[in-house]
Amino acid sequence: MTAVPTRAQAGAFNLRQLWTSLPDALRKLSPRELWRNPVMFIVEVGAALTTVLAVARPSTFTWWIAVWLWLTVLFATLAEAVAEGRGKAQAATLRKTRTTTLANRVLDYDERTDAGAESARVESVASAELMLNDIVVVSAGELIPGDGDIVWGIASVDESAITGESAPVVRESGGDRSAVTGGTRVLSDRIVVKITSKPGETFVDRMIALVEGAARQKTPNEIALNILLASLTIVFVVVVLALGPTAGFAHAAPTVTVLVALLVCLIPTTIGALLSAIGIAGMDRLVQHNVLAMSGRAVEAAGDVNTLLLDKTGTITYGNRQAAEFRAVPGVAASELVEAAARASIADPTPEGQSVVALAAELTASGEGFDTVAERPTQPSENVVPFTAQTRMSGVDFADGRQLRKGAPSAIRAWVVERTAIPADIERVFDDQVAEISRLGGTPLGVATVDATGCARLLGTIYLKDVVKTGLKERFADLRRMGIRTVMVTGDNPVTASVIANEAGVDDVLAEATPEDKLALIRREQEGGHLVAMTGDGTNDAPALAQADVGVAMNTGTSAAKEAGNMVDLDSDPTKLIDIVTIGKQLLITRGALTTFSIANDVAKYFAIIPAMFVTAFPGMQALNVMRLHSPDSAILSAVIFNALVIVALIPLALRGVRYRPSTVSTLLGRNLLVFGLGGIIAPFIGIKLIDLVISLIPGF
Incomplete structure (x- = not known):
């Protein structure tokens, strides 16, 4: 895929981002903005109180504490501003596609006519004036004025401004690839589009709002974690407020600043x-x-998914059956079958037909076919016989009367029988080949020839099979280690489905599936306590997409599918569902890892501040001063400075996410505790000690 140059690159982070996000961070310091984050709101209140004390009773220590408390709050708002800034960079690119254009609105559209708007009256209006269900005509070179479905015509469309994909795509009426997006450009032909969005509610409008964060809602887990953090904050507020009077009885009452x-x-x-x-x-x-x-809920749900429904065609397999093997009948040389099959496929433009030519060339290169297959089958011929749905065959006729045909076995047998009786032993082998290929889940094709004397012969069969995408078996194994069950959904018969499922390495298969079957399967999984993800692009997928916890609609699909899902894949790549699950898990792991680090981080800071607060009144507390910090004031200030700096240090990790490796929950938990739990305890000891050494050089400390 070729990405649009102006897009923000994944994982990009640098000091310039911090600087450009600083104005937004300062704006977020407003109490009206910050109160939504109880922890940082308390810090801001503390910073304001300390600042008042520093003004009322100036001291170097109080001013240092006040400055670093304000920096702590600023670094928190800066982290959020940087994250939002990356979304705004995406929105800037998308906003360019929302340029107001003129639309050719049809006044008296007649659905009964073939062209629909060929002779209808048309008026030019601004795209912003288009209403739901309006009909517009879009010709080559024009921008599509709004989201809609093609009701007539077929056209090549440039969607690079939306998807980043430079190659044009084909959109046509009457199928699952009829949806078009406002702001994309028609490159060829002429289409009639029915508008399916209201003004200001187009797909691009929604994308801009979402990536800018304007429509971002906190997820249930995030809300729960916020409540936990707020509860811990309230507990510590009560503890600290009670600490002053309690310590006062021992004549060791700390100052408000401390x-x-x-x-x-x-x-x-x-x-x-x-x-x-x-x-x-x-x-x-x-x-x-x-x-x-x-929504953020969809991303979070992706991280908790434990059942994946994957469509076979286009997701697990490449979508087009490809030639895998040539099988000659007795008395026919393999080279003769390969040559005949390749030459007979010249006029077959289907992917299957072209794969026959490709396999023949491959066998020739390896010495298994004949000498000039790479050249001879591709030579133009004036006597090619194109493949048609009626004949179910393609081939070539030569000037000397010879003929070659390749196609459906029944059509090939009938073509031979019209000219010559087929020997019983040859017919039996041919039928056995067809039956075996079908039993393996493949599609058999027959190959036959007629010589210059008019004598017809069966030459053999071609084994067409669904080709499983490279690397999927390994990825499914990774998912299995993550505790995720994969289910292949297909309309194929159970035998064919079973063969592909075994080859791909999925855990289960639903064969001969109807839309009702998909919906029923999702409901059964959910009733069993599982979270389900699936992909789809057609109107018949809409109920299942709506029912699934994570429904990924293809951008090439119908408007109904995109409305039903809670995610839209702009590249229309069904295999991306696996990446979505990985990103969701990475989000949850990152949140858990940094929560573990934050709590462990606090443990070490106790050893910096508690001994420093009471060591004068209780000399025995010196035993807890394991870091041997310079003085009580430097110890407290070092802990506050470290507390602020660690936020900046972790911003890149929060944006990039903790690296995710497929493994079991227990393994992930163990690694989380070892790296971020133990690391959260050790890092402050080192950091606070280094800061204390620097502070000890400042006069007055």
Whole structure:
């Protein structure tokens, strides 16, 4: 895929982003903005109180504490502003596609006519004036004025402004590829489009709102974590407020500045500062993969999915059956069959027909076919016989009377029988080949020839099979290790479906599936406590997409499918569902990892502040001063500075996400505790000690 140059690149992070996001970060310092984040709101209140104390009773220590508390709040808003800024860069690209254009609105459209709008009256209006169900005509070179479905015609459309894909796509009426998006350009032909969106509610409008974060709602898990953080904050507020009077009985009452510093270092400021950025970055990573999530809930649900419904055609297989083997009947040389099959496929433009030519060339190169297959089958002939649905054959007729045919076995047998009786042993082998290929889940094709004397012969069969995409078996194995069950859904018969399922390595298969069967399967899985994800592009997929916890609609699909799903894949690549699940899990792992780090981080800060607060009144507390910090004031200030700097240090990780490796839940938990739990304890000891060494060089400390 060729990406639009102006798109923000995934994982990009640099100091320039911090600088450009600074104005937004300063704006977010407003209490009206910050109160939604209880942890950082408490820090801001503490910073304001400390600033008042520094003005009323100036001291170097109080001013240092005030400055670093304000920086702590600023770094938190900066993390969120940087995450939102990446979305705004995406929105800037999308906004260019929303340029107001003139639309040719049809006044008296007649659906009964073939061309629909050929002779109808047309008026030019601004695209913003188009209403739901309006009919417009779009010709080559014109922009499609709004989201809609093609009701007549076929055209090549440039969707690069939306998808980043430079290659044009074909859109046509009457199928699952009839949906078009406002702002894309028709490159050829002429189409009639029925508008399916209201003004201001187009697909591009929704994309802009979502990637900018304007429509982003907190997910249930995020809300629950916010409640937990708020509860911990309230507990520590009560503890700190009670600490002053309690310590006063021992004549060791700390100052208000020290109590504020203690509170800020005890509450989970690290995860409180980064929580919003993690959620925004999760949706942004999907946008970088050209997937639009309609809500943060959908991204989060993707991380919890444990059942994947995957369509066979186009997802597990390449979508077009390809030639895999030539099988000659007795008395026919393999080279003769290969040559005849390849030459007979010249006039067959289908992917299957072209795959026959490709396999013949491959066998020739390996010495298994005949000498000049790479050249001879591609030589033009004036006597080609094109493939048609009526004859179900294609081939070539030579000037000397020879003929070659390739096609459906029954059609080939009938073609031979019209000219010559088929020997019983040859017919039996031919029938056995056809039956075996069918039993393996493949599609058999027959090959026959007529010589210059008019004598017809069966030459053999071609084995066409669904080709499983490379690497899928390994990816399914990874999903299995993650505890995710894969189900292949197909309309094929059970025998064919079973063969493909075994080759692909999926866990289960639903054969001869109807839309009702898909919906019933999803409901059964959900009743069993599973979260289900699936892809679809047709109107008949809409009920299942709506029922699934994660429904990924293809951008090439119908408007009904896109409305039913909670994600839209702009590239229309069904296999991307696996990537979506990975991104969802990465979001949850990142949130869990940084929460673990934040709580473990607080443990180490206790050893910096608590001994420093009471060591004068209780000399025995010196035993807890394991870091041997310079002085009580430098210890407290070092902890506050570290508390602020660690937020900036973790912004890139929050945006990029913790690297995800497919493994079991217990393994992930163990790695999480080892890396981020243990790391969260060790890092502050090192960081606070280094900061203390620097502060000890400042006069007055």
